[in-house]
Amino acid sequence: MSSSQSNGSSAPKGLTKDNINPAVLEVSYAVRGELALKADKYAHQLADGEGSDLPFDRVVTANIGNPQQKGLDQRPITFWRQVISLLEYPALMEEHIELAKKMYPEDAIARAKSLHEEIGSVGAYTHSKGILGIRKRIAKYIEERDGYAADPESIFLTAGASAGVSLLMGVALQKGDGVMIPIPQYPLYTATLAYLSATPLPYYLDESGGWSMSLDSLKKTISDARGSNTPTKALVIINPGNPTGGCLAEDSMRDVVQLCYDEGILLMADEVYQANIFEPESKPFVSFKKVVRSMSKEVAEGTQLVSFHSISKGTSGECGRRGGYFELTNMREEVVEQIYKMASIMLCPPVTGQVGVDLLVAPPKKGDPSYELWHTETSTTLANLKSRSQLMSDRFNALPGMSCQPADGAMYLFPQIEMPQRALDEAKKRGKQPDVMYTLDLLDATGICAVAGSGFGQAPDSYHIRVTALCPGTEEYIGKIEQFHKDFMSKYQ
Ligand SMILES: Cc1ncc(COP(=O)(O)O)c(C=O)c1O
Incomplete structure (x- = not known):
């Protein structure tokens, strides 16, 4: 028992921010920080039918590389889900095998069977x-x-x-x-x-x-x-x-x-x-x-x-x-x-x-019943990512006060924004990093949730945002960023 509890002082009992591991207070994690919380709030408002005064009708989660997230909707690879579902419910490989044969390709059943033999229950x-x-x-x-x-x-x-x-x-x-x-x-x-x-x-x-x-x-x-x-x-x-x-x-x-x-x-x-x-x-x-x-x-x-x-x-x-x-x-x-x-x-x-x-x-091999579908699904996902990424960097580079290194891979772009002096002054007034202000204003105006470059670190006096190349409807999404960016620049120029 701490001395404050034993001597009857009014200090709060139990855990407080001041008595937990101080290293925890030093941790920050921008990808799921203030901005993401605000985006969540907007998304809930819209889902509850309370967002009619918002200038957008959906929140676009461009802040996190989470391809299957609602709204991004990358489809899971069929073969994966087939094998995993069989392992989750092995009865489909035993007493219901005739049913499974109608639902699953033979290589998915064979793979699940051999994994089942190797692992036993996925609950162990x-x-x-x-x-x-x-x-x-x-x-x-x-x-x-x-x-x-x-x-x-x-x-x-x-x-x-x-x-x-x-x-x-x-x-x-x-x-x-x-x-x-x-x-x-x-x-x-x-x-x-x-x-x-x-x-x-x-x-x-x-x-x-x-x-x-x-x-x-x-x-x-x-x-x-x-x-x-x-x-x-x-x-x-x-x-x-x-x-x-x-x-x-x-x-x-x-x-x-x-x-x-x-x-x-x-x-x-x-x-x-x-x-x-x-x-x-x-x-x-x-x-x-x-x-x-x-x-x-x-x-x-x-x-x-x-x-x-x-x-x-x-x-x-x-x-x-x-x-x-x-x-x-x-x-x-x-x-x-x-x-x-x-x-x-x-x-x-x-x-x-x-x-x-x-x-x-160990994905399906050429000649396996699942190979063609697996190949189509994976190559389509990669091709979509690449074309979105290229389209986005081209369009960002055409904007005044924005430059963007085209990506060689991964899922993101990290364009730089040349912040006008008046934007820097405004950010100071609001007590925000300039790029945090930019992303908050972007969210308020368009529903697009990006992450400020300061969450990742950046060279002194440079400002970036990170956006994912995962959002379907890229044309509309970039169009909104373009409009916002032009308005932002002319507001502060
Ligand atoms: C560079 C990098 N490393 C690790 C991770 C975390 O990946 P995982 O979901 O496997 O923990 C991420 C997630 O975005 C990432 O971008």
Whole structure:
């Protein structure tokens, strides 16, 4: 009992904001912040028939890469849902098999049967690293992707990439450790570092160079950290990038790997967008695992790497199912054991999330009954994403006071806004960051929910918004942004 309770003072009993873990108060997460809450409020108002005074009739959620969300409505891949539904209700593979044969293609039934034999009920805990058979198929997928062997024992299935990042950082970092993060970055990283009382060491991506990485900027970050006695423990790279959409060239990846090897830094490669690539011929995705393994023997075997993947992105977009994995490369066994111990405390990742990963890494093959439909569904999703992204960047670039690097992949655009001085003054008056003011005004005027660049970090005195390329009806949606932007610029010019 605290002294304030025992001495009868009027201090509140139990948890208060002042007595919970202070690190929690340091955490911020822009993607689901003030703006998203306001957008939710508008959406509820409209759903309850109370939005007649609003200047829009629907809220467009362009703030989060959640493709199957209501309103974005990306259709789930049929084969996935067929297999998972059979696993959820195995009676369809037993006493109701005749019915199932009428409803499901034969390869979906065969796949579900073999998974059922391997897993048993999807309601049971599994191995804490995830189901071994699935880890073996992930290893095969990695080997086929990279041309280098992968070990199922170095692969951990997770409840999405976020859970993997959080587990890994929780194990790897001591209070005060420095972690290099890109600016702009996906706020999971700053949020997790704040929670762990570790220190973000920002390095800037080069916007005019298509959001590329510069070795000099990385080295400067390391030497600045040294100057302030912060040990640089890890380097986070998001490739393809969120929010930038940039895809790294292999040469610069090699430089990064060499640097990590030289400095003894853990490389954390967030590769959740590896399948969202728009120009696979000219700008392919190359994994950091492949780059590490392709270097000299000492670097290939001495660079510590953890690579994250997820079922939330790609063409599956199964964000709510919570599935993903990470692969450890060159990690000492003594550390793997500790990671395993910590994973065990959480028991296991969601089982149908693990099945999702299985379907991601081992989709129907050419010639299988489900192949054609699977191929049409996935290629349509990717083609839609690419065409929306291109259309949006072209139109943004045609606007006065807006410039936008076209994306090589991922699901977002991160256009820059040249804020007129009077807009900066107005934002100051309102006590808001200028880009936050822009996104709030955009929401109020159009119902479009974007995220302010300040939530991701941006170069000083530059202002951006992040919008997803996931919204159907792109023409109408861009038209609204264009109109709002022109009005905003002429209001403050
Ligand atoms: C770069 C990046 N990493 C990780 C995640 C989280 O993915 P998951 O749903 O697998 O936790 C996201 C989600 O948007 C992301 O953009």
